[in-house]
Amino acid sequence: MQDKTNKTDKTHSSLNRRKFLAASASAAAIGFGAPAFVRGRNLNEKLNIAIIGSGGRGGSNLRSVSSENITVLCDVNEQNLFRAGQSHPKAEKFKDFRKVYDHPDKFDAVVVSTCEHTHAFATLPALQFKKHVYCEKPLTHSVWEARVIREAARKANVATQMGTQIHAGDNYRRVVELVQSGAIGPVQEAHVWVSRAWGWHPSETEAKAAKDIVYSPKRPSHSDPVPKGVDWDLWLGPAPERPFNNIYFPGPKWYRWWDFGNGTMSDLGSHWIDLPFWALKLDHPLTIEAKGPPIQKEIAPASMQAVYEYGQRGDLPPVTVGWYQGTNKPKLWLEKKIPQWGNGVLFVGEKGMLLSDYRKHVLLPENEFADFTPPAPSIPKSLGHHAEWIHASKTGEPTTCNFEYAGLLTEANHLGNVAYRTGKKLHWDTQAMRATNAPESDQYIRREYRKGWKLI
Template sequence: MAIQSSANRPARRSVTRRKFLGASVAATTLGWTAPAILRGRNLNEKLNIAVIGSGGRGASNMRSLESENIVAVCDVNENNLEFAARRHPRARKAIDFRKLFDHANEFDAVAVSTCEHTHAFATLPALQLGKHVYCEKPLTHNVWEARVIREAANKAKVATQMGTQIHAGDNYRRVVELVQSGAIGPVREAHVWVGRAWGRQSKADAQKARDIVFVQERPKESQPVPPQLNWDLWLGPAPKRPFHEVYFPGPKWYRWWDFGNGTMSDLGSHWIDLPFWALKLQVPLTIEAGGPSPHEEIAPASMQVKYEYGARGDMPPVEVHWYQGANKPKILQEKGIPQWGSGVLFVGDKGMLLSNYARHTLLPTEKFADFKRPDPFIPKSRGHHAEWVHACKTGAPTTCNFEYAGWLTEANHLGNVAFRVGEKLEWDAVSLQAKNAPDAERFIHREYRKGWKLG
């Protein structure tokens, strides 16, 4: 079903950018309001959770939530389903998550860890039914879906969390505190790079980039569907195509546009999260990307993106640069900065701050030899999953709620849109349109296969 109809796309609203962003900032900083019945609930009482997607990340998420009651498990791969059922023999089993919602009265919350192209389809009905939702990153498959899910979450007023587990780490907190306390002065540019490269490349380059698939084109031949897999349900809303081992099992599907978005939206969820948080980012004004010629089927292994953001409160306009694969910031060599395999570099008026997942350092080192760090002001996380469970029971805020994660996901997807269009996008977040590039429309949302509808 096409989604261009007014019933399936956000309505064009007469809202100024200032009002639009102001309302969103307010939503980001607040928790959901727990109903009276839940506020009186015993915090030791366990949640009833439905797990949708129980292999790979799903298995890990399920294990992290086993302090609660896992009452339903769902997976299109019977091997994954049986693995989950053995751990939770009393749980309801399902292959099609749409049918699981016929039994929504049996669970309070849903953990979604399906393939990226079905995230929104498993998440939206849960929100509409008033269920708390934990969803793996990236939150959705495209920009339009991210907007739909963010708005649905705000309307549902439930506890939500996107699975960017590194967001719960102490290192990110300390970096955010340094940036926001002015340790390196106003930040006018930030660089984010990852050494991983999932996409269209040669076998030699793929092996060097630790990619398990080296493919240049869509296979013409089909292969037998593995007996444990429901291929039709795995495809979900994506266009029908014959089975081939280059798509399954995960993470092979990451690099195919129909199912994933390559490195940008996957690892960008983790790495761009840091400047997004520290610099209070939300909506880019422009997005420009470069790399190899875009391929209709497969995401690029290497590419780079430049985002321009306007001023935010007392923070000046800032450029955020993304590099993946073979690309790295030139400033690393020019300034003699340690070339970590992946990292984030904040460039301020008074210095620089280099970080990765586990550590960070202020530069130049000699300038900050006697620097006194600010007292920590971001509370320690009880754990990414535990934070969500606690929020489900109390109404406390989560730090990667769908309001925050929705904007982060939109921005990451827009990097891919700019790459595929081949133009610098002038972005109008209110209307969900690139004002100067009408061709971007086909990448902002997609047509869904017959039998699949979002909304």
């Protein structure tokens, strides 16, 4: 277990300045973070990768990058460390990711697969040391953290990628080409819906329909036994302290609770809103409005919806983007004017509509597009989502879900929840990073951290 003297040690929660400067100078001298043509990295030369979070989603990410040298493994759960270590016995093991950054010479790149509330804390030091970073979605826990990470990535100029794996699929590429080539004309509205309904349900009937657990909206006060080998204090990280309870752990239980995640909006929004964000070249929304069941202080809703208004972007007209989760669906879906897909993205243009999910898409009305010839593919086939990042780390070439793009997407997704929790239509000032008409939303844009934890 963790040494109690380091429980909330400020020395490790924000990097020791002397070590940071020394390590940064060392990294610069060696050439870490520079493209291959600068540091002489051969494409056949393997990256040294630190894995932060090696269980669950982290285990999957680990397998996806195991063609490289795995030099560091880190997880607050000793069982996860043990399992990962079976395949990578030479990797050095840590429980506290802050201590990983005491040894920056051990790795060139970092894969972050911790829970959402510690993403920014595990990612920012890597960028400060100019290490390449792959981070699971959503990129951060809050709007402010997303801005911090996006700006740090821009300054670091390293290869970054957020874990929106479906972005690498061929179907999304073909949809983007259709929209941007004008197949359905200028798009002035888009709708995104997912059937997942995890979170707080207003009634037991709704929970049963969603095949989900009936969650109390209150924070549990009692303590369950902490699983053997799990450092609960480290798992909590910057989140408010509380007793261990099985309702939070293991994942994905935690992501329903505001202190650790942001529910379905930010989680699946990273995958599904990614498509209109890409195709319509979205950036900062002008307004955000959301509605759903009564707001709960502790837990995210199972069903809700949000509407974003975006201004003109170059030659592209203003557009509204609707998000619907759980039992909520777009009006066109409810009126059965489109195919009843359980999950989908609908683009509504002046000349028709385009409906897509992860794997397929269709132009509507189908009879009017029977003789339509799609444009020749113009977006290159992906090497694979993880492979893109590894290739970029060695060559300096761009990735498709880099932190500049992913940071904007994450900010927008979080703002849907901010609007829901505030209960107002927000007028968003992106430069000031605040809703001009709702100062009470500030607490959801940037939160206070537990004593001993500081991001910047």
